[in-house]
Amino acid sequence: MSDGEIGIVTPQGRIDAATSPQLEVALHDHMAAGRLHLIVDFSDVHYLSSSALKVLLVTLREVRHRGGDIRLAALRDRGYDILEMAGFHRLFAIDGSVEEARAALEAEA
Amino acid sequence: MPTKTGSSADTHVLRIDGQPESLARIGDWIMEAAQACGLDEDEAFKVQLAVDEACTNVIEHAYEGRGGTIELCCCREGTGIRVRIQDWGQSFDLDAVRQPDLYAPLKDRQVGGLGLHFMRSLMDQVRFSFDQDEGNVLTMVKTCSGKHFPDGEETPA
Numbered sequence: 001m002s003d004g005e006i007g008i009v010t011p012q013g014r015i016d017a018a019t020s021p022q023l024e025v026a027l028h029d030h031m032a033a034g035r036l037h038l039i040v041d042f043s044d045v046h047y048l049s050s051s052a053l054k055v056l057l058v059t060l061r062e063v064r065h066r067g068g069d070i071r072l073a074a075l076r077d078r079g080y081d082i083l084e085m086a087g088f089h090r091l092f093a094i095d096g097s098v099e100e101a102r103a104a105l106e107a108e109a
Numbered sequence: 110m111p112t113k114t115g116s117s118a119d120t121h122v123l124r125i126d127g128q129p130e131s132l133a134r135i136g137d138w139i140m141e142a143a144q145a146c147g148l149d150e151d152e153a154f155k156v157q158l159a160v161d162e163a164c165t166n167v168i169e170h171a172y173e174g175r176g177g178t179i180e181l182c183c184c185r186e187g188t189g190i191r192v193r194i195q196d197w198g199q200s201f202d203l204d205a206v207r208q209p210d211l212y213a214p215l216k217d218r219q220v221g222g223l224g225l226h227f228m229r230s231l232m233d234q235v236r237f238s239f240d241q242d243e244g245n246v247l248t249m250v251k252t253c254s255g256k257h258f259p260d261g262e263e264t265p266a
Contacts, residue, residue, distance in 0.1 A: 014136070017165045018129035047136065049161050050223035057220055064215065078154060085230055086223055087211030 006105055007035035008098065012044045015052035024055045027070075031059075036068025037109070039101045043074035053086050060091065069093065069108065071101040114138065119146060120184040127168045127179045127196060135164050135181065139192070142183040146190045148253060155231040156192065156251050162224035163194050163247050171198030171245055189233070189252035197244035203237045 007030030011023050023040075030038055040056070042048075060070050071093045075083065083089055095101040114123050121142035125131045139160045143153035160181070167179055182193040209222040228235050234250040 014133055016129070016132045016136070016161055017168065018132050047157075049132075049158060049165065050227060051165060053223055054220045057215075057218055061215055061218075082158065082227075085227060086209075090212070091215050091218065 005035055005037055005109075006102060007031075007033070007038045008041055009038065010041045010044065014047040015045060016047065016049045017051040020049075020051040020055045023052060024059070027055070027059045031063065031066075031068075036063045036066050037105045038063060038068065038070045039073050039098055039105070040070060041073050041098050042076065042079050043098075045079060046076065048079055048082055050086070053083070053088060056088070056092070069105065071095055071104060073098045073101040120182065121145065122183075123181045125179055125181070127164070127172045127177045127198070129165075129168055131179070132161055132164060132168075135179075136161055139181070139183060143190055143192075143251075146183060146185045147188075148190060148251070152251065152253060156190065156249075159228045159231045159235075159249055159251075160192055160194065162227045163249070166201070166224055167194065167196045167198060167245070170201050171196045173199065186250055187252065189250060192249045192251075194247045194249075195244055200239040200245055203235070203247075 009023065009026040009030070011026070015023055027038060056070065063070055072083070073095045074097055075094065080089070080094070083092070083094070093104065095104060123135065123138045125135060136157050139157050140153050143156045144150065148156065164179060168174070177196060177198050180195045184191055203225060206222050206225045207219070209219055209226055210217070213219070228249065232249040233252045234248070236248045238246045240246070
């Protein structure tokens with residue numbers, strides 16, 4: 001798989017009900033361009049609420065249905081705690097870094 | 110509407126318009142108020158998440174995206190804090206919200222109910238009341254128990 005087929009989204013700061021639509025648009029832009037293997041880089045995210053999780057869940061369902069995947073990379077401890085509280089660690093592949101996520105997606109292909 | 114804040118030694122008040130754009134300001138305010146009431150930063154972060162979820166419900170469901178006043182009050186209670194969130198939007202029955210199945214496979218996962226699940230997981234008490242004059246009042250209590258972040262590993266339903 002070439003790099004061009006992997007879409008990376010890099011949200012910043014706080015993902016709540018006000019900002020989660022931006023995450024949704026960024027993910028959907030990749031999907032619209034045919035990139036269904038996606039990485040969300042959380043290294044600059046210090047806060048996420050259930051609004052972010054809803055976007056991730058709906059998008060994961062859609063990309064898996066179309067043969068793709070989303071991997072979540074570089075989550076901070078609190079971000080991981082929030083995903084775990086929702087049981088999302090059982091739904092998503094989670095990697096320590098974007099590089100690891102990229103390697104895993106390339107291996108899947 | 111202008112944002113109004115007030116505080117005395119142990120009581121902190123914020124009146125703010127119920128719009129998604131207010132959530133960051135609410136988050137900053139509750140982090141500061143909770144720590145001023147004696148919570149450590151980790152505990153205050155959990156309260157922030159519960160308050161954010163509660164206010165998101167008010168903005169999206171009680172006010173249905175049209176805006177309206179939200180009044181927040183944070184005060185000490187015993188060794189912890191009590192947060193009161195009041196709005197004058199549509200009444201809603203939190204008890205009618207189904208607990209999400211955290212073990213459901215992807216195809217069966219529901220997108221709703223997570224916010225309330227967070228509120229109940231992160232706070233020690235969550236109570237809701239409605240009154241013609243008072244509107245919707247949500248009261249949440251956090252005791253300083255040193256409880257760890259809930260890990261979503263409770264017994265499957």
